[in-house]
Amino acid sequence: MEKSIRRWGVLFALPALICFAIAFLVPFVWGLVLSFCRFTAITDVSFTGLDNYVRAFTVDNYFIHSFFFTLLFTVVSVAGINLLAFTLSLVLTGSVPGKNAFRTIIFMPNLIGGIVLGWIWNVIINGFLARYELNIMSDPSFGFWGLVVLMLWQNTGYMMVIYIAAIQNVSTDMLEAASIDGASYTTKLFRIIIPTVMPSITICLFLTLTNGFKLYDQNLALTAGNPNHQTEMLAMNIFNTFYSRVGFEGVGQAKAVIFTILVGMIALGQLAATRRKEVEN
Amino acid sequence: MTVSRRYPRWIAFASMIIISAIVIFPIAVVVMNSFKSRLFISSAPFALPDSDTFIGFENYTTGLARTGFFSAFGYSLWITVASVAMIILLTSMLAWYITRVHGTLTSLIYYALAFSMIVPFQMVMFPMSKIANMLGIDNPVGIIILYVGFGAGIASFMFAGFVKSIPIALEEACMIDGANPPQTFFLVVFPMLKSTAVTVAILQTMWVWNDYLMPYLVIGTEYRTIPVAIQYLRGGYGAVDMGAMMAMLFLAMLPVIIFYLICQRYIINGVLAGAVKG
Numbered sequence: 236m237e238k239s240i241r242r243w244g245v246l247f248a249l250p251a252l253i254c255f256a257i258a259f260l261v262p263f264v265w266g267l268v269l270s271f272c273r274f275t276a277i278t279d280v281s282f283t284g285l286d287n288y289v290r291a292f293t294v295d296n297y298f299i300h301s302f303f304f305t306l307l308f309t310v311v312s313v314a315g316i317n318l319l320a321f322t323l324s325l326v327l328t329g330s331v332p333g334k335n336a337f338r339t340i341i342f343m344p345n346l347i348g349g350i351v352l353g354w355i356w357n358v359i360i361n362g363f364l365a366r367y368e369l370n371i372m373s374d375p376s377f378g379f380w381g382l383v384v385l386m387l388w389q390n391t392g393y394m395m396v397i398y399i400a401a402i403q404n405v406s407t408d409m410l411e412a413a414s415i416d417g418a419s420y421t422t423k424l425f426r427i428i429i430p431t432v433m434p435s436i437t438i439c440l441f442l443t444l445t446n447g448f449k450l451y452d453q454n455l456a457l458t459a460g461n462p463n464h465q466t467e468m469l470a471m472n473i474f475n476t477f478y479s480r481v482g483f484e485g486v487g488q489a490k491a492v493i494f495t496i497l498v499g500m501i502a503l504g505q506l507a508a509t510r511r512k513e514v515e516n
Numbered sequence: 517m518t519v520s521r522r523y524p525r526w527i528a529f530a531s532m533i534i535i536s537a538i539v540i541f542p543i544a545v546v547v548m549n550s551f552k553s554r555l556f557i558s559s560a561p562f563a564l565p566d567s568d569t570f571i572g573f574e575n576y577t578t579g580l581a582r583t584g585f586f587s588a589f590g591y592s593l594w595i596t597v598a599s600v601a602m603i604i605l606l607t608s609m610l611a612w613y614i615t616r617v618h619g620t621l622t623s624l625i626y627y628a629l630a631f632s633m634i635v636p637f638q639m640v641m642f643p644m645s646k647i648a649n650m651l652g653i654d655n656p657v658g659i660i661i662l663y664v665g666f667g668a669g670i671a672s673f674m675f676a677g678f679v680k681s682i683p684i685a686l687e688e689a690c691m692i693d694g695a696n697p698p699q700t701f702f703l704v705v706f707p708m709l710k711s712t713a714v715t716v717a718i719l720q721t722m723w724v725w726n727d728y729l730m731p732y733l734v735i736g737t738e739y740r741t742i743p744v745a746i747q748y749l750r751g752g753y754g755a756v757d758m759g760a761m762m763a764m765l766f767l768a769m770l771p772v773i774i775f776y777l778i779c780q781r782y783i784i785n786g787v788l789a790g791a792v793k794g
Contacts, residue, residue, distance in 0.1 A: 236684075236687065236688050237618065239691065239696070239697055240613065240616050240617055242697075243696075243698065244617070246609070247610060248609070248613045248614065250606050250609070250610075251606040251609065251610035251664065251668055251672070252610065254661045254664040254668065255628075255668045257651065257661055257662065257665055258640075258644060258661065258663075258665025258668075259632045259640060259666060259668075260628065261643070262642075262644040263632075263635065263640050265643040265647075266639055266642065266643045269643065329528060330525060331532055333532075337535075338784075339780055340536045340539055341535065341536065343539065344539060345787075346722060346772050346773075346776050346783070347769055348725065348727075348728070348742075348743050348772075349728065349743075350726075350728050351726075351743070351765055351768050351769060354746065354761060354765055355542045355545075358545065358549065358557065358561055358758065358761075359561065361561070362545070362560075362562055365558060365560075365561070388539065388542065393787065393791075396784055396787065396788060397788060397791055397792075400788055438791055449636050451728075451729065452743070455728075455747070456746075470638055473638045477641075487642065491638045491639045491641075494636055494639065495635055498635070499634055499635075502634040
């Protein structure tokens, strides 16, 4: 059978592979090469070695700043989203009237696109700040906390849905047995529920981590990096390096390679965490 | 299942009501302000429209004219539907092929697809938009090729995961009866992939519909999708007509919310399956 399928490879595999090559493989390899070159158009490319990588850090300090801004934002939002989502999922797996309606409402913001979300919160945050005659551009910390609140609003429902599904799979027998033995709620939470849903916690932590790290649309619509690049996240810093200064395309590409390595490290961490669990089980 | 109840039921209920109100609040603010004159949006965004501030549908008419919202809706709809349909068709075929045919080449393809899921868009955006330009696919039709290529990673991963669980004997029986591989795939395998196809469709729809950077970089502002049209309202100088913005934000959210309320079960299950397998 395998042989006859193989003969039809052109029909089955080629169309998708051509698209994959155009959209991903060729641009990826080309991007890697370009990160070692100086260029403005595709026709005048000259090899410059690691020059772009050095310039990524030395030409201004916005790249490093955006790295720490992104890191801090990601840590705060990952912790916030997961704590809130887990708490909500505990409540909504209990006996609350109308829990399906609540689940539906809390999940909803997840479907709204990043650009729309960013502008919604832009209005709301500016509305609060207007009372003190300030706006979101007045201080970088407004943009930072604005992004955190936005991210909480968008992602909590998503993670909550994952946690709810996991908690519903916790064995009722085990919980009942624990209750009969006189275990308190806290004991059951930390000894039974959390260990059972650990794989979902891993998934949610890494999902929120990568979402936070790669954030762009929300950042663009909410603050566009203002004031003075202070609320610029990594993805936006890379975009601006490419497109708002002529002659910096190579530096932008070098930054993109560094960004890819950082995101890749998160993914490897996830792989390691999941593998370890599998071995333990 | 009830874990335990250490707090009275009404406390849980009341706090859920408050949280739901917080979730809905931003959307309510947008709807409210879309009927107010733009002069009052920045000074008193949380006040209900009154006789001084209410301007009817003026923001909507200005916004529609400025963004070309209806054509943006059309482009978004076309690009999303066509891309998602092509992703499902082409990647399910690819996934079946690489799962059933064993060899170095097919496992290389598999790893390349898995790798593409990790790589952020910023890594490829510059060369990709240049290539799209060179090949003449920088338009609302050609961009579908790019969506298929960039969405192929997660989609074929999920399809391949499911194909592995289908007993191969079924396909063998089919071929022994004289069916060729296309017949076997389209008449026997593809119908079984339906539930995975729904999951893939939901995940990819959410991505393509809301995507901003790819259409912005590849097509530009000539044929604007909804996210590009919204961001386009910002204009060159940073001065934004917030009235028109509110009206357009509401129009952009409306189809998403309606779609969600109609197929919420599929959406939530699709997202769940996507998170666990992805």
